[in-house]
Amino acid sequence: xxxxxxxxxxxxxxxxxxxxxxxxxxxxxxxxxxxxxxxxxxxxxxxxxxxxxxxxxxxxxxxxxxxxxxxxxxxxxxxxxxxxxxxxxxxxxxxxxxxxxxxxxxxxxxxxxxxxxxxxxxxxxxxxxxxxxxxxxxxxxxxxxxxxxxxxxxxxxxxxxxxxxxxxxxxxxxxxxxxxxxxxxxxxxxxxxxxxxxxxxxxxxxxxxxxxxxxxxxxxxxxxxxxxxxxxxxxxxxxxxxxxxxxxxxxxxxxxxxxxxxxxxxxxxxxxxxxxxxxxxxxxxxxxxxxxxxxxxxxxxxxxxxxxxxxxxxxxxxxxxxxxxxxxxxxxxxxxxxxxxxxxxxxxxxxxxxxxxxxxxxxxxxxxxxxxxxxxxxxxxxxxxxxxxxxxxxxxxxxxxxxxxxxxxxxxxxxxxxxxxxxxxxxxxxxxxxxxxxxxxxxxxxxxxxxxxxxxxxxxxxxxx
Numbered sequence: 001x002x003x004x005x006x007x008x009x010x011x012x013x014x015x016x017x018x019x020x021x022x023x024x025x026x027x028x029x030x031x032x033x034x035x036x037x038x039x040x041x042x043x044x045x046x047x048x049x050x051x052x053x054x055x056x057x058x059x060x061x062x063x064x065x066x067x068x069x070x071x072x073x074x075x076x077x078x079x080x081x082x083x084x085x086x087x088x089x090x091x092x093x094x095x096x097x098x099x100x101x102x103x104x105x106x107x108x109x110x111x112x113x114x115x116x117x118x119x120x121x122x123x124x125x126x127x128x129x130x131x132x133x134x135x136x137x138x139x140x141x142x143x144x145x146x147x148x149x150x151x152x153x154x155x156x157x158x159x160x161x162x163x164x165x166x167x168x169x170x171x172x173x174x175x176x177x178x179x180x181x182x183x184x185x186x187x188x189x190x191x192x193x194x195x196x197x198x199x200x201x202x203x204x205x206x207x208x209x210x211x212x213x214x215x216x217x218x219x220x221x222x223x224x225x226x227x228x229x230x231x232x233x234x235x236x237x238x239x240x241x242x243x244x245x246x247x248x249x250x251x252x253x254x255x256x257x258x259x260x261x262x263x264x265x266x267x268x269x270x271x272x273x274x275x276x277x278x279x280x281x282x283x284x285x286x287x288x289x290x291x292x293x294x295x296x297x298x299x300x301x302x303x304x305x306x307x308x309x310x311x312x313x314x315x316x317x318x319x320x321x322x323x324x325x326x327x328x329x330x331x332x333x334x335x336x337x338x339x340x341x342x343x344x345x346x347x348x349x350x351x352x353x354x355x356x357x358x359x360x361x362x363x364x365x366x367x368x369x370x371x372x373x374x375x376x377x378x379x380x381x382x383x384x385x386x387x388x389x390x391x392x393x394x395x396x397x398x399x400x401x402x403x404x405x406x407x408x409x410x411x412x413x414x415x416x417x418x419x420x421x422x423x424x425x426x427x428x429x430x431x432x433x434x435x436x437x438x439x440x441x442x443x444x445x446x447x448x449x450x451x452x453x454x455x456x457x458x459x460x461x462x463x464x465x
Contacts (some may be wrong), residue, residue, distance in 0.1 A: 015088055020140055027144040033151040037064045049237060056242045059158050062231065066154040068146070069232040071322050076146035083139035090132030094121040096362035099238050099300075108308055113323045114298040116439070127283070134280035141273035148269070148442035150230070156433045157230045161223035162243050167420050168220050169245075171213045174416035178202075178209040180381065193312045205413070247426050250380060254373050264362035265355060270443040274347075274354040281347040357444060365439040372425070372432040379422035 016023075025039040037060070052065050067073060094117075101112035121128075186203035228238035265271060301321050310313040394411045435445045 016084050020143065021077065023140050024080070024144050024147060026141065028147050030149075031148060031437070031441050033063070033148055033155065033434070033442070034067075035063055037067050037151075039067060044232065046237075048241075049233070050188045050364055053233075053237060053241060055072055056244050057158070058244060059155050059248075062154050062158045062227070065153050065231045065233075066150050070150050070230065071232050073150055074144060076143050080139050080143040083136045087129075087132040087136040091125070091129035093125065094118050099311065102434040110304065110306045112302070112304045114300045114302045115148045131280050131283065132277060134283075138273050138280070141269050141276065145269045145273070145443045152434050152438040152442065152445065154227075154230050156226040156431055157223070158243075159247065159427055159434070161220070161227045162247050163423055164216065164220035164223040165243055166246050166423050168213070168216045170416050170419045170423070171209070171216045174413050174420075175206070175209040175213045177412045177416065178206040182206040191201060209413070227452045247423070247430060250373070250376055250426065250429065254370065260362040260366045260436075260440060261359045267441045268358050268439075269441070271351075271354050271358050272292075274351045278344075278347045278351045281344050358439075359445055361439045364437040365445070367433040369429075369436045372429040376422075376425040376429040379418075379425045383418055384422055387415050391415050 021039055028034050028039060048063060049069050052061055052068075057065075059390045099112070099114040099116065099118040101110075103110045103112070142432075182202045182205070185199045189196065224238065224241065226245075228241065233241065294437040302319070303317040306318075389410055438445050
């Protein structure tokens with residue numbers, strides 16, 4: 001029966017025509033980080049990417065470009081294709097070994113032929129194929145995590161780049177106001193209406209505004225380059241990249257996230273991958289115990305023919321079979337059994353650690369999201385309207401000759417800085433939103449490289465010992 005099952009498995013195993021991208025698409029299709037983008041093996045031409053970059057790049061289009069062009073995803077899908085090949089290889093029948101020998105002694109000639117089969121590999125083929133399928137399932141979950149991580153990194157880089165560009169525009173206005181104040185102070189000092197101290201203060205404000213603008217311009221350049229790296233753009237494409245003028249508006253109200261801890265434990269891909277890997281390791285422990293003593297067996301069919309080239313021209317043939325078994329004199333399998341049990345305990349501990357981390361990160365990300373939303377709404381609903389009201393009142397007082405031009409310029413500079421702080425609060429909210437979505441459905445934000453690979457599950461199988 002085991003041989004029949006092995007033959008059936010060998011006949012059914014075949015490589016995935018799409019490299020497993022359809023299964024990855026099914027895992028992430030409803031994820032808000034992906035949006036309406038399609039997951040496939042990245043193989044985009046420069047023309048396809050240029051067409052998407054021809055218009056100002058919003059977050060959704062940026063994710064589409066990343067899924068088409070990201071070198072990180074190309075590596076992830078190549079790893080998935082490797083796992084698929086290993087799955088098919090594990091489900092294939094082991095090749096028999098043909099041995100041929102020719103020995104001459106005087107006039108006697110002997111020809112030996114043998115055909116050997118590894119019986120243990122043949123009998124364990126159904127289990128090996130099952131474990132390879134489980135490891136491939138873990139590889140799919142790993143690839144899906146890579147997709148979500150790339151989408152999250154793209155959205156973060158896009159938010160930072162747009163926010164930095166938006167801050168530059170407002171800080172330029174603040175610098176213009178400081179330049180006007182410094183020029184006016186210089187002229188008034190020349191005619192003797194201002195002291196050197198008053199003029200120096202205005203020059204100091206100009207120098208500080210220029211330094212803030214220089215830092216903002218450097219941050220904007222760094223943000224564009226970070227986005228270009230995530231998208232996999234070359235120099236010409238990065239130069240042609242255009243971004244919207246401002247970040248998207250805040251949600252009208254904070255939605256009810258529900259029980260984020262339960263959502264994370266149910267939907268997170270790294271939790272599901274750890275559980276699948278633990279199942280594979282647990283099942284491999286059974287065969288390790290069963291083969292702890294006899295872990296190899298070879299059956300060979302032999303035919304030996306001897307020729308006597310003397311006057312009688314005699315010829316004789318021998319047929320038979322041979323079975324090779326290891327003799328368990330020194331190794332009774334204690335070490336391999338202990339190793340398999342240690343791998344299982346290691347895998348079980350990793351499942352628990354992943355679950356604890358997922359629940360904690362979900363709670364932390366939700367608290368951070370709520371705090372960032374409250375701060376951004378306070379700037380939008382209170383700080384900026386009050387600042388506009390102060391500016392309007394100051395303009396009325398200036399027109400009525402109740403306030404000086406210095407007070408008017410000071411309020412203008414303060415207003416620009418308040419707007420810049422509001423942009424930073426809005427940026428922090430959208431970054432927290434990306435982290436929350438990734439924490440609930442994907443993996444730890446920025447911590448995917450620390451996740452265990454499918455190699456750990458492969459090492460637990462008897463075939464990898």
